[in-house]
Amino acid sequence: MAGIEVTALHKRYPDGTVAVEHVDLSIGDGELFVMLGPSGCGKTTTLRAIAGLERQTTGDIRIGETLVNDLPPAERDIAMVFQFYALYPHLRTRDNLAFPLRAEGLPKSEVHERVDEAARLMRLGPLLDRRPHRLSGGEQQRVALARALVRRPRAFLMDEPLTNLDAELRADMRTEIKHLQGQLGTTMVYVTHDQVEAMSLGHRIAILNKGRVEQIGTPLEVYDRPASLFCAAFIGSPPMNLIEVEVADGKLRSQGGLVLTPPPGLPRDRRLVAGVRPEALEVTEQGAEHSVPARVVSAEWLGDEIIYVVDHGGQRDVRVRMPPTVRFAADAPVGLRHTGGPPPVYDVSTEELVA
Amino acid sequence: MAVSVDEAVATGPAPDRTRSARRRGGLGRTVLEVALLAVLAVVMLFPVLWMIETSIKENRDVYAIPAKFFDFKVTLDHFKDVFVASGGGRSALSVSFLNSVLVAGVSTVLATVLGVPAAWAYSRFSVKAKKDQLFFILSTRFMPPVVVVIPIFLMYRQVGLIDSKLGLILIYAAFNVPFTIWMMKGFVDEVPAEYEDAAMLDGYTRLQAFWRFTLPLLLPGIAATAVFALIFSWNEFVFAIFLTSSDGVRTAPPAIAGLIGGTTVDWGLVAAASLVFALPVLIFAYLVRKHLVAGVTLGAVRR
Ligand SMILES: Nc1ncnc2c1ncn2[C@@H]1O[C@H](COP(=O)(O)OP(=O)(O)OP(=O)(O)O)[C@@H](O)[C@H]1O
Ligand SMILES: [Mg+2]
Numbered sequence: 001m002a003g004i005e006v007t008a009l010h011k012r013y014p015d016g017t018v019a020v021e022h023v024d025l026s027i028g029d030g031e032l033f034v035m036l037g038p039s040g041c042g043k044t045t046t047l048r049a050i051a052g053l054e055r056q057t058t059g060d061i062r063i064g065e066t067l068v069n070d071l072p073p074a075e076r077d078i079a080m081v082f083q084f085y086a087l088y089p090h091l092r093t094r095d096n097l098a099f100p101l102r103a104e105g106l107p108k109s110e111v112h113e114r115v116d117e118a119a120r121l122m123r124l125g126p127l128l129d130r131r132p133h134r135l136s137g138g139e140q141q142r143v144a145l146a147r148a149l150v151r152r153p154r155a156f157l158m159d160e161p162l163t164n165l166d167a168e169l170r171a172d173m174r175t176e177i178k179h180l181q182g183q184l185g186t187t188m189v190y191v192t193h194d195q196v197e198a199m200s201l202g203h204r205i206a207i208l209n210k211g212r213v214e215q216i217g218t219p220l221e222v223y224d225r226p227a228s229l230f231c232a233a234f235i236g237s238p239p240m241n242l243i244e245v246e247v248a249d250g251k252l253r254s255q256g257g258l259v260l261t262p263p264p265g266l267p268r269d270r271r272l273v274a275g276v277r278p279e280a281l282e283v284t285e286q287g288a289e290h291s292v293p294a295r296v297v298s299a300e301w302l303g304d305e306i307i308y309v310v311d312h313g314g315q316r317d318v319r320v321r322m323p324p325t326v327r328f329a330a331d332a333p334v335g336l337r338h339t340g341g342p343p344p345v346y347d348v349s350t351e352e353l354v355a
Numbered sequence: 356m357a358v359s360v361d362e363a364v365a366t367g368p369a370p371d372r373t374r375s376a377r378r379r380g381g382l383g384r385t386v387l388e389v390a391l392l393a394v395l396a397v398v399m400l401f402p403v404l405w406m407i408e409t410s411i412k413e414n415r416d417v418y419a420i421p422a423k424f425f426d427f428k429v430t431l432d433h434f435k436d437v438f439v440a441s442g443g444g445r446s447a448l449s450v451s452f453l454n455s456v457l458v459a460g461v462s463t464v465l466a467t468v469l470g471v472p473a474a475w476a477y478s479r480f481s482v483k484a485k486k487d488q489l490f491f492i493l494s495t496r497f498m499p500p501v502v503v504v505i506p507i508f509l510m511y512r513q514v515g516l517i518d519s520k521l522g523l524i525l526i527y528a529a530f531n532v533p534f535t536i537w538m539m540k541g542f543v544d545e546v547p548a549e550y551e552d553a554a555m556l557d558g559y560t561r562l563q564a565f566w567r568f569t570l571p572l573l574l575p576g577i578a579a580t581a582v583f584a585l586i587f588s589w590n591e592f593v594f595a596i597f598l599t600s601s602d603g604v605r606t607a608p609p610a611i612a613g614l615i616g617g618t619t620v621d622w623g624l625v626a627a628a629s630l631v632f633a634l635p636v637l638i639f640a641y642l643v644r645k646h647l648v649a650g651v652t653l654g655a656v657r658r
Contacts, residue, residue, distance in 0.1 A: 014481040053552050073555040080556050086549035090571060100557035151557075 002064030021211030034202030256313020280340030291335025433627035451610035462527035470535025542576030
C-alpha cells in the first residue's frame with residue numbers, strides 16, 4: 001500500500017490536444033480519492049498516466065517512495081478497473097482472476113487460495129466457470145473488481161467502473177466498493193463524472209475542469225464552499241443558485257431585495273455572486289417576515305421533497321428545496337427567504353471564491 | 356390484380372382476399388425473379404459449364420460440329436495429362452501447380468507476418484502523419500501491375516531475381532502487405548485496447564499483451580485477410596508471365612496460358628488444367644466464407 005503523489009502533471013497528445021494542463025495531487029496512503037469532472041476534462045488521462053499506460057509530457061508521479069515516471073505499468077504494482085470491463089473473453093471467470101497471479105509466477109496453491117478469497121469477497125462462487133459473455137453487466141463488473149483485488153496491489157485505479165450499470169445496481173456496487181476499500185485499506189483513485197458517486201464514495205474529492213484542478217476537499221467542504229463558480233455549478237443537484245449581490249449596510253442584497261448574511265472579509269468594488277444552496281432558501285406565504293415577493297414558476301415533485309423554481313425581482317429560476325408537506329400552486333405569488341448562514345461569495349470576473 | 360376501393364375498405368372476408376391477392380402478386384414476382392436469375396446464371400455459368408464439359412470430352416468431340424452437349428464419351432485422360440507427362444514422370448503443368456502453391460503460400464505468410472503487426476501498430480499507437488502514411492500504403496495498390504512491371508523487371512535483372520520463385524514471392528508479398536495492413540487495421544480497431552492495457556497492468560509487456568490477448572481475437576480476421584491475399588497471389592498473371600520464363604519456375608497461370616498458341620491447341624488439357632487451378636480457390640473461399648463476409652462488411656458491426 002502506498003500514497004500517490006502527482007506533481008505538475010502535463011499531458012499533450014501527439015495530435016496536439018492538451019488533455020491535462022496542470023494537475024497536482026497528493027493522495028494519502030489508504031485514502032479513497034475521487035477525481036470528478038465533466039467529460040473531456042482529463043480524468044482518464046491523469047489516471048492512465050498514474051497507471052503508466054500514457055507517458056506524461058512533463059511532471060512527476062510517485063507511488064509510495066518510488067518515482068515511477070519511467071516504469072512500465074507492469075512494474076508499478078497497481079490494478080485498474082476500466083469502464084469497459086476488459087475481461088479476457090476467452091477465459092472463464094476463474095482463469096480471468098488467476099491470470100494476473102500466474103503472470104507473477106505464484107505457485108498453484110497460492111493462486112487457488114487467492115482466487116477463492118477474491119471470489120468469496122465479491123460473491124462470485126456460482127460464476128467461476130462461466131465466460132464473460134455469459135455474465136450480466138453487473139456480474140462482469142464484480143469479476144473485474146475481483147481481478148483487481150487478487151493481486152493485492154499497492155493501489156487501485158478505477159475509471160468510471162459503474163457507468164454501464166443501471167441505477168439500482170450502481171448504488172449497490174457503490175456501497176460494496178466503499179466497504180471493500182475500507183476493509184482492505186488500499187489506496188484507491190476513483191474517477192467519475194457522477195457527483196453523487198463522488199460525494200458518497202470519496203474521502204476527498206478533486207474537481208477537474210479543462211485539465212486543471214479546481215478544488216480538492218472532503219465531500220462536505222466541496223459541497224459547502226465550492227472553490228469556484230465552476231465547482232458551484234457542478235456539485236449539487238439541483239445546483240447552487242448563483243445570485244448577483246451587492247454589499248449594502250453590512251448586508252448582501254440581491255436585485256430583488258433578498259437579504260443574505262455576508263461572510264467576513266468581503267472585498268469592495270467588485271461584482272459579486274453569492275452561491276446559495278436550494279436548501280438554504282425557503283418559499284413562504286406572501287408577506288411573511290424577512291421574505292421578498294416572488295412567483296412560483298414550476299414545481300418538481302420528487303416524493304421526499306419538492307424543488308420549487310421561483311422568480312424574484314429580475315432574478316430568474318431560483319431553485320428552492322422544500323419538504324413535500326409545503327405546497328404552493330404554480331404561478332402563485334409567494335415569499336422567498338434565506339435561512340442559512342453566510343453563503344460563499346464569488347468574484348464575477350475571476351470566477352474564484354473571494355469569501 | 357387491381358383491388359377496388361370498396362373491396363379494400365370492406366370488412367369481413369375482404370382482408371383475406373387482399374392478402375391472397377398480395378400473395379399471388381408476391382408469387383408472380385418470385386417467378387419473375389427466379390426466371391431472370393436463372394437466365395443470368397446460365398449466361399454467367401455457361402463458360403464454366405463448357406469448360407467442365409470440355410475437360411471430360413475426347414478431343415474429337417471437342418471439335419464436333421454441331422457441338423455435342425450430352426452424348427459424348429466421358430474421359431479423364433485430360434486430367435491425367437495435367438499431372439503426368441506424355442513419356443511418364445511429372446508434367447510441366449504439375450510442376451507449375453506446385454510452384455503456384457509455394458509462391459502463393461509463402462508470399463501470403465510473409466504478408467501476414469509483416470502486415471498484422473504493422474496494422475496493430477497503426478491502430479494502437481499515435482504515429483506522425485498516420486493518415487498520410489496509410490494513404491501512401493494504400494496508394495501502392497492503385498498502380499496496375501502492367502505499369503510497374505517493366506521497372507520491376509529491370510530492377511530484378513540487376514539483382515538477379517528474374518526467373519526465380521523468390522522474386523515472385525517478394526513481389527506478391529509487397530503487393531499483399533498494404534492490403535493486409537488496411538484490412539487488419541479495421542479488425543484491430545474492433546478489438547478494445549483495454550485488453551492490452553489490462554494485460555500490461557497484470558504484468559505483461561506490450562508485445563506479450565498483443566501476442567496473448569489481441570492476436571487470438573484477431574484470428575478470424577487474419578484468416579479472411581490471408582485468404583484474400585492467397586487468392587491474389589494464386590491468380591496473379593502479369594508479374595508471373597513477365598518475370599519468369601523457365602518451366603521449373605513458372606506458376607500455373609502463365610503455364611496454362613502457354614498451352615494456348617502454337618499450331619494445335621489441346622483444349623481438353625486447357626480446360627482440365629483450368630479446373631484444377633480453380634478448385635483450391637473455390638475450396639478456400641468456401642471454408643472461410645463466414646469470415647470473408649465478416650471482412651467485407653467490416654465496420655458494419657459495432658461493439
Ligand atoms: N489518445 C488521444 N489522442 C488525442 N487526444 C486524446 C486522446 N485521449 C484523449 N484525448 C483528449 O484529451 C481530452 C481529455 O480526455 P480524457 O479521456 O482524459 O477525458 P475524461 O475526463 O476521461 O472524459 P470522460 O468523462 O468523457 O471519460 C479530451 O479532449 C480528449 O479528446
Ligand atoms: Mg474518461
